[in-house]
Amino acid sequence: xxxxMDTESLPDGWVQDHATDEEIARDRSVWEPFTQSLRxxxxxxxxxxxxxxxxxxxxxxxxxxxxxxxxxxIPGTYGVRLGESSGRNWGNAIMGxxxxxxxxLDIATDGVGRAWVDFTLGAAYEGPPSLVxxxxxxxxxxxxxxxxxxxxxxxxxxxxxxxxxxRGTKLGVPLRAEAHVDRVEGWKSFVVGHLxxxxxxxxxxxxxxILPRWARPA
Amino acid sequence: xxxxMDTESLPDGWVQDHATDEEIARDRSVWEPFTQSLRxxxxxxxxxxxxxxxxxxxxxxxxxxxxxxxxxxIPGTYGVRLGESSGRNWGNAIMGxxxxxxxxLDIATDGVGRAWVDFTLGAAYEGPPSLVxxxxxxxxxxxxxxxxxxxxxxxxxxxxxxxxxxRGTKLGVPLRAEAHVDRVEGWKSFVVGHLxxxxxxxxxxxxxxILPRWARPA
Numbered sequence: 001x002x003x004x005m006d007t008e009s010l011p012d013g014w015v016q017d018h019a020t021d022e023e024i025a026r027d028r029s030v031w032e033p034f035t036q037s038l039r040x041x042x043x044x045x046x047x048x049x050x051x052x053x054x055x056x057x058x059x060x061x062x063x064x065x066x067x068x069x070x071x072x073x074i075p076g077t078y079g080v081r082l083g084e085s086s087g088r089n090w091g092n093a094i095m096g097x098x099x100x101x102x103x104x105l106d107i108a109t110d111g112v113g114r115a116w117v118d119f120t121l122g123a124a125y126e127g128p129p130s131l132v133x134x135x136x137x138x139x140x141x142x143x144x145x146x147x148x149x150x151x152x153x154x155x156x157x158x159x160x161x162x163x164x165x166x167r168g169t170k171l172g173v174p175l176r177a178e179a180h181v182d183r184v185e186g187w188k189s190f191v192v193g194h195l196x197x198x199x200x201x202x203x204x205x206x207x208x209x210i211l212p213r214w215a216r217p218a
Numbered sequence: 219x220x221x222x223m224d225t226e227s228l229p230d231g232w233v234q235d236h237a238t239d240e241e242i243a244r245d246r247s248v249w250e251p252f253t254q255s256l257r258x259x260x261x262x263x264x265x266x267x268x269x270x271x272x273x274x275x276x277x278x279x280x281x282x283x284x285x286x287x288x289x290x291x292i293p294g295t296y297g298v299r300l301g302e303s304s305g306r307n308w309g310n311a312i313m314g315x316x317x318x319x320x321x322x323l324d325i326a327t328d329g330v331g332r333a334w335v336d337f338t339l340g341a342a343y344e345g346p347p348s349l350v351x352x353x354x355x356x357x358x359x360x361x362x363x364x365x366x367x368x369x370x371x372x373x374x375x376x377x378x379x380x381x382x383x384x385r386g387t388k389l390g391v392p393l394r395a396e397a398h399v400d401r402v403e404g405w406k407s408f409v410v411g412h413l414x415x416x417x418x419x420x421x422x423x424x425x426x427x428i429l430p431r432w433a434r435p436a
Binding site for chain 2: 042045054070076093126159
């Protein structure tokens with residue numbers, strides 16, 4: 001990543017790094033499993049019953065990793081990096097290949113106005129005891145709704161989002177989020193959908209998603 | 219944590235472990251800095267420009283930590299552990315002392331119906347390039363709204379939550395979330411509030427929060 005980045009004609013946070021598909025695949029083959037192991041450590045940090053001496057020793061090892069990875073870092077955030085033929089949002093809070101906060105979700109779309117995702121959330125996403133944090137369900141639905149609104153491959157930003165919580169969503173069981181565009185008015189897409197656990201719908205939602213100004217036809 | 223836990227008379231996920239304040243303070247003195255270093259690693263995993271050989275070597279170290287901490291784990295989630303005189307929700311996705319996903323927020327309340335928090339979000343909370351993920355703002359607001367509704371020290375669960383996004387929220391600058399109870403009807407608290415960055419309000423929200431059945435007077 002020593003090559004000069006071309007940011008002059010792109011919105012803030014977008015970077016053209018000219019990475020080839022081969023370079024991207026090589027990067028991913030190393031960072032993706034690293035990040036997956038880091039997600040496991042996030043989970044273990046909550047669930048471990050190790051004695052405090054063991055945790056202190058593990059902390060020393062952790063600081064050694066931080067020193068290694070911290071020797072050279074980009075300023076600011078990952079943003080979107082545009083390579084020769086594809087973009088990467090590897091820092092994204094819900095999708096990011098290099099973001100251990102992200103479950104990560106692998107959202108499917110129909111190319112028109114529908115999106116869905118099957119996933120499971122572990123101990124790190126807890127709100128009320130044994131249940132998914134209500135705000136985490138909002139985080140998931142926000143992203144899946146945005147994916148439905150943007151299924152036509154144009155970006156959409158959240159305008160409004162309303163969630164109705166029917167009951168708690170279980171941790172550790174298969175979950176499914178679904179959304180579809182109910183209607184479009186100008187730059188606004190009206191999206192409806194829900195989240196379900198193994199006993200049915202837990203959260204219903206609707207929202208308005210907006211085509212950003214910079215993505216509208218001139 | 220070898221002592222027998224008494225869970226018989228408590229709701230799912232609540233555990234009485236009889237930990238003393240002294241034991242809790244000792245646990246916290248080790249786990250809190252460990253988790254803070256882990257948050258730094260989550261950030262570095264996104265922002266590091268280390269070469270792939272370095273990442274591979276760091277991965278081997280990471281697996282060694284996971285093996286150490288993973289030797290003995292609790293089943294399921296952290297839940298709420300009630301000690302001799304105080305409770306811990308250290309696994310909570312937004313507040314948890316042992317949860318590296320949590321920023322964590324240190325929310326203040328007035329003891330009546332108002333809550334607020336000052337914080338900063340880094341690269342791990344990115345949605346649109348350079349901006350906080352819209353769903354993360356929902357996660358923060360959900361929790362701060364719940365804290366306002368529960369400022370009287372009774373728990374409240376989210377019934378509905380509506381967010382109106384005025385513009386993007388910046389990463390890496392001081393943020394403030396505020397909420398207050400506008401009115402109460404029966405078990406329902408109607409809460410309004412907003413999120414602001416260094417240029418003003420970015421998200422407005424309102425929601426209904428409900429006193430759970432198990433917490434109502436008999």
